[in-house]
Amino acid sequence: KAGVTQTPRYLIKTRGQQVTLSCSPISGHRSVSWYQQTPGQGLQFLFEYFSETQRNKGNFPGRFSGRQFSNSRSEMNVSTLELGDSALYLCASSLVGNEGGEAFFGQGTRLTVV
Amino acid sequence: DQQVKQNSPSLSVQEGRISILNCDYTNSMFDYFLWYKKYPAEGPTFLISISSIKDKNEDGRFTVFLNKSAKHLSLHIVPSQPGDSAVYFCAASASGGYQKVTFGIGTKLQVIP
Numbered sequence: 001k002a003g004v005t006q007t008p009r010y011l012i013k014t015r016g017q018q019v020t021l022s023c024s025p026i027s028g029h030r031s032v033s034w035y036q037q038t039p040g041q042g043l044q045f046l047f048e049y050f051s052e053t054q055r056n057k058g059n060f061p062g063r064f065s066g067r068q069f070s071n072s073r074s075e076m077n078v079s080t081l082e083l084g085d086s087a088l089y090l091c092a093s094s095l096v097g098n099e100g101g102e103a104f105f106g107q108g109t110r111l112t113v114v
Numbered sequence: 115d116q117q118v119k120q121n122s123p124s125l126s127v128q129e130g131r132i133s134i135l136n137c138d139y140t141n142s143m144f145d146y147f148l149w150y151k152k153y154p155a156e157g158p159t160f161l162i163s164i165s166s167i168k169d170k171n172e173d174g175r176f177t178v179f180l181n182k183s184a185k186h187l188s189l190h191i192v193p194s195q196p197g198d199s200a201v202y203f204c205a206a207s208a209s210g211g212y213q214k215v216t217f218g219i220g221t222k223l224q225v226i227p
Binding site for chain 1: 203
Protein backbone atom coordinates (compact mmCIF):
# COMPACT_ATOMS: atom_id res chain seq x y z
CA LYS A 1 0.00 0.00 0.00
CA ALA A 2 1.11 3.56 -0.60
CA GLY A 3 3.16 5.28 2.06
CA VAL A 4 2.82 8.75 3.50
CA THR A 5 2.90 11.33 0.73
CA GLN A 6 4.01 14.90 1.27
CA THR A 7 3.75 17.64 -1.31
CA PRO A 8 5.55 19.59 -2.48
CA ARG A 9 8.99 18.06 -1.89
CA TYR A 10 10.80 21.38 -2.19
CA LEU A 11 9.66 24.94 -1.75
CA ILE A 12 11.35 28.33 -1.81
CA LYS A 13 9.51 31.26 -0.29
CA THR A 14 10.31 34.85 0.59
CA ARG A 15 10.23 36.29 4.10
CA GLY A 16 6.77 37.50 5.01
CA GLN A 17 4.97 35.12 2.68
CA GLN A 18 2.85 32.23 3.81
CA VAL A 19 3.06 28.58 2.82
CA THR A 20 0.83 25.52 2.91
CA LEU A 21 2.20 22.00 3.01
CA SER A 22 0.17 18.89 2.39
CA CYS A 23 0.30 15.37 3.81
CA SER A 24 -1.65 12.30 2.71
CA PRO A 25 -1.43 9.55 5.34
CA ILE A 26 -1.38 5.84 4.74
CA SER A 27 -4.84 4.61 3.86
CA GLY A 28 -6.76 3.81 7.04
CA HIS A 29 -4.51 5.90 9.28
CA ARG A 30 -6.41 8.57 11.13
CA SER A 31 -3.66 10.21 13.16
CA VAL A 32 -1.34 12.69 11.48
CA SER A 33 1.55 14.44 13.21
CA TRP A 34 3.84 17.16 11.95
CA TYR A 35 7.48 17.75 12.84
CA GLN A 36 10.09 20.35 11.98
CA GLN A 37 13.63 19.13 11.48
CA THR A 38 16.58 21.49 11.66
CA PRO A 39 20.28 20.57 11.94
CA GLY A 40 20.80 21.77 15.49
CA GLN A 41 17.39 20.89 16.95
CA GLY A 42 16.55 17.49 15.55
CA LEU A 43 12.87 16.75 15.04
CA GLN A 44 10.54 19.03 16.93
CA PHE A 45 6.87 18.20 17.36
CA LEU A 46 4.46 20.72 15.87
CA PHE A 47 0.99 19.19 16.30
CA GLU A 48 -1.09 16.06 15.96
CA TYR A 49 -4.52 15.64 14.42
CA PHE A 50 -7.05 12.86 14.75
CA SER A 51 -10.49 12.85 13.19
CA GLU A 52 -10.14 16.48 12.15
CA THR A 53 -9.30 17.58 15.71
CA GLN A 54 -6.00 18.86 17.00
CA ARG A 55 -5.21 16.70 20.01
CA ASN A 56 -1.73 17.85 20.80
CA LYS A 57 0.44 20.85 20.11
CA GLY A 58 4.13 21.59 20.46
CA ASN A 59 5.82 24.82 21.46
CA PHE A 60 5.62 26.74 18.24
CA PRO A 61 4.23 30.23 17.67
CA GLY A 62 0.73 30.77 16.36
CA ARG A 63 2.11 31.39 12.88
CA PHE A 64 2.19 27.61 12.59
CA SER A 65 -1.22 26.07 12.16
CA GLY A 66 -2.74 22.98 10.69
CA ARG A 67 -5.91 21.18 9.89
CA GLN A 68 -7.14 17.75 8.97
CA PHE A 69 -9.85 16.85 6.53
CA SER A 70 -12.48 14.14 6.74
CA ASN A 71 -10.35 11.86 4.55
CA SER A 72 -7.50 12.23 7.10
CA ARG A 73 -5.36 14.31 4.74
CA SER A 74 -3.69 17.12 6.59
CA GLU A 75 -2.25 20.50 5.77
CA MET A 76 -0.01 22.75 7.76
CA ASN A 77 0.30 26.45 7.20
CA VAL A 78 3.03 28.86 8.17
CA SER A 79 2.23 32.54 7.90
CA THR A 80 4.60 35.52 7.86
CA LEU A 81 7.58 33.34 7.08
CA GLU A 82 10.89 34.01 8.80
CA LEU A 83 14.37 32.92 7.74
CA GLY A 84 14.44 30.59 10.75
CA ASP A 85 11.49 28.66 9.38
CA SER A 86 13.78 27.10 6.79
CA ALA A 87 13.69 23.41 7.63
CA LEU A 88 12.54 19.97 6.61
CA TYR A 89 8.89 19.50 7.56
CA LEU A 90 7.93 15.90 8.18
CA CYS A 91 4.53 14.36 8.45
CA ALA A 92 3.88 11.05 10.18
CA SER A 93 0.78 8.90 10.22
CA SER A 94 -0.44 6.13 12.45
CA LEU A 95 -3.66 4.20 12.89
CA VAL A 96 -5.15 5.94 15.89
CA GLY A 97 -2.24 7.80 17.41
CA ASN A 98 -1.95 5.95 20.68
CA GLU A 99 0.89 3.74 19.58
CA GLY A 100 3.34 5.61 21.76
CA GLY A 101 5.06 7.27 18.86
CA GLU A 102 5.44 4.49 16.34
CA ALA A 103 4.50 6.07 13.09
CA PHE A 104 5.23 6.11 9.40
CA PHE A 105 6.96 9.19 8.08
CA GLY A 106 6.79 10.80 4.69
CA GLN A 107 9.86 12.04 2.85
CA GLY A 108 9.26 15.59 4.00
CA THR A 109 8.97 19.01 2.42
CA ARG A 110 12.18 21.02 2.31
CA LEU A 111 11.22 24.67 2.87
CA THR A 112 13.75 27.39 2.19
CA VAL A 113 12.92 30.96 3.19
CA VAL A 114 15.01 33.66 1.51
CA ASP B 115 15.70 22.47 26.96
CA GLN B 116 16.63 19.16 25.35
CA GLN B 117 14.60 16.50 27.11
CA VAL B 118 16.12 13.77 24.95
CA LYS B 119 19.84 14.02 24.47
CA GLN B 120 22.11 12.26 22.05
CA ASN B 121 25.52 13.54 22.96
CA SER B 122 27.46 11.84 20.19
CA PRO B 123 26.81 13.53 16.86
CA SER B 124 28.65 10.80 14.97
CA LEU B 125 30.03 7.30 15.34
CA SER B 126 32.24 5.17 13.08
CA VAL B 127 32.36 1.39 13.42
CA GLN B 128 33.98 -1.39 11.43
CA GLU B 129 31.69 -3.80 9.62
CA GLY B 130 30.96 -6.84 11.75
CA ARG B 131 31.62 -5.06 15.04
CA ILE B 132 29.09 -3.77 17.54
CA SER B 133 27.60 -0.29 17.24
CA ILE B 134 26.37 1.30 20.46
CA LEU B 135 24.31 4.44 20.27
CA ASN B 136 23.46 6.22 23.49
CA CYS B 137 20.61 8.42 24.60
CA ASP B 138 19.75 10.21 27.84
CA TYR B 139 16.45 11.73 28.86
CA THR B 140 15.41 14.11 31.60
CA ASN B 141 11.62 13.90 31.71
CA SER B 142 10.44 11.32 34.26
CA MET B 143 7.03 11.19 32.58
CA PHE B 144 8.45 9.44 29.53
CA ASP B 145 7.44 5.81 29.56
CA TYR B 146 7.90 4.73 25.96
CA PHE B 147 11.10 4.98 24.00
CA LEU B 148 11.82 4.52 20.33
CA TRP B 149 14.66 4.50 17.85
CA TYR B 150 14.22 5.70 14.32
CA LYS B 151 16.66 5.42 11.45
CA LYS B 152 16.92 8.01 8.72
CA TYR B 153 18.65 7.81 5.36
CA PRO B 154 19.34 10.99 3.35
CA ALA B 155 16.35 12.24 1.36
CA GLU B 156 14.01 9.86 3.18
CA GLY B 157 11.75 10.21 6.18
CA PRO B 158 12.66 8.48 9.46
CA THR B 159 11.81 4.80 9.71
CA PHE B 160 10.75 3.19 12.95
CA LEU B 161 13.35 0.69 14.13
CA ILE B 162 12.62 -0.58 17.62
CA SER B 163 10.91 0.51 20.81
CA ILE B 164 10.81 -0.29 24.49
CA SER B 165 8.29 0.31 27.22
CA SER B 166 9.40 1.52 30.63
CA ILE B 167 8.21 -1.75 32.18
CA LYS B 168 11.02 -3.54 30.39
CA ASP B 169 14.77 -3.12 30.46
CA LYS B 170 15.58 -4.84 27.20
CA ASN B 171 13.97 -5.43 23.86
CA GLU B 172 15.53 -7.36 21.02
CA ASP B 173 14.70 -7.54 17.32
CA GLY B 174 17.17 -9.39 15.20
CA ARG B 175 20.46 -7.52 15.15
CA PHE B 176 18.99 -4.63 17.11
CA THR B 177 18.68 -4.51 20.90
CA VAL B 178 17.57 -1.58 23.00
CA PHE B 179 18.48 -1.37 26.67
CA LEU B 180 16.72 0.90 29.15
CA ASN B 181 18.15 1.99 32.49
CA LYS B 182 15.34 3.93 34.16
CA SER B 183 17.30 4.90 37.25
CA ALA B 184 19.97 6.50 35.09
CA LYS B 185 17.43 7.80 32.56
CA HIS B 186 19.55 6.25 29.86
CA LEU B 187 18.92 4.02 26.90
CA SER B 188 21.15 2.54 24.29
CA LEU B 189 20.78 0.85 20.93
CA HIS B 190 23.11 -2.03 20.12
CA ILE B 191 23.56 -3.21 16.54
CA VAL B 192 25.35 -6.54 16.19
CA PRO B 193 26.91 -7.21 13.77
CA SER B 194 27.03 -3.81 12.10
CA GLN B 195 26.59 -3.73 8.35
CA PRO B 196 27.36 -0.98 5.80
CA GLY B 197 23.61 -0.63 5.14
CA ASP B 198 23.20 0.45 8.75
CA SER B 199 24.97 3.72 7.95
CA ALA B 200 22.33 6.35 8.66
CA VAL B 201 21.27 8.91 11.24
CA TYR B 202 19.67 7.33 14.30
CA PHE B 203 17.16 9.27 16.34
CA CYS B 204 16.27 8.43 19.90
CA ALA B 205 12.72 9.42 20.84
CA ALA B 206 10.42 9.30 23.84
CA SER B 207 6.77 9.76 24.66
CA ALA B 208 4.52 9.83 27.70
CA SER B 209 1.28 7.89 28.17
CA GLY B 210 -1.66 9.90 27.01
CA GLY B 211 0.56 12.07 24.89
CA TYR B 212 -0.74 10.45 21.77
CA GLN B 213 1.84 11.06 19.11
CA LYS B 214 3.60 13.92 20.89
CA VAL B 215 7.05 12.46 20.60
CA THR B 216 10.23 14.16 21.72
CA PHE B 217 13.23 13.41 19.56
CA GLY B 218 16.93 13.75 20.12
CA ILE B 219 19.09 15.52 17.55
CA GLY B 220 20.39 12.26 16.11
CA THR B 221 23.65 10.34 15.84
CA LYS B 222 25.17 9.71 12.44
CA LEU B 223 26.46 6.15 12.23
CA GLN B 224 29.00 5.19 9.63
CA VAL B 225 29.80 1.51 9.21
CA ILE B 226 33.08 1.06 7.42
CA PRO B 227 33.39 -1.99 5.14
